[in-house]
Amino acid sequence: MSAIKLEHDMWVLVADGEKALFLRNEGDAQYPNLQVMREDHHDNPPTREQGTDRPGRLHDASDNHRSAVADTDWHRIEKDRFADEIAAQLYKMAHKGTFKKLVLVAQPQVLGEMRKKLHKEVADKVTGEVAKTLTNHSVSEIEKVLAGS
Incomplete structure (x- = not known):
């Protein structure tokens, strides 16, 4: 991964999929100093705790054959x-002028989903993306990963 230049x-x-950290660089490109501006949590238990239905079944016309349907x-x-919620929050923040440039760091699937949902006003401000899960890392570790070291 190439380093991302974290400007002031x-x-x-x-x-x-469960946590979001909104960080702002109070340092400069040479000495980044990311500060947590906002932290959001989203309760998302495993599927087994969210759905208790048995898998559905499909019957063919002759009623001799049944097929299982995959669980949701x-x-x-x-x-x-x-x-989707994060993309909406970013749109509100961009519309208010909260940030001029943005770097997205997210789990690959979440990053892909966010990309689809980003408003053009936000997408135009994205200067870099990192497809990694770093939400449980310290801010100093996040700075190191973004710096490429």
Whole structure:
């Protein structure tokens, strides 16, 4: 991964399907100093705790053949919903002029979902992306990963 130049006042979003950190660089490109501006949590238990139905069955016309239908992945659906919420929050922040430049750091699936949902006003401000899960890392570790060391 190449290093990301964290300019002064640049924002960094670090997210997965359950947690989002909104960070702002109060330092400069040479000496970044990310500060947590906001932290959001989204309760997302495993699918087994969210859905208790047995898998559905399909019958063919002769009624001699039955097929199982795959279970719904409620955990994945909640991750997608959280990505939608983050995209909406970023739009509100961009519309208010909260940030001029943004780096997205997210779990690959969440990053892909957010990309689809980002408003053009936000997408135009994205200067870099990192497809990694860093939400449980310290801010100093996040700075090191973004610096490429």
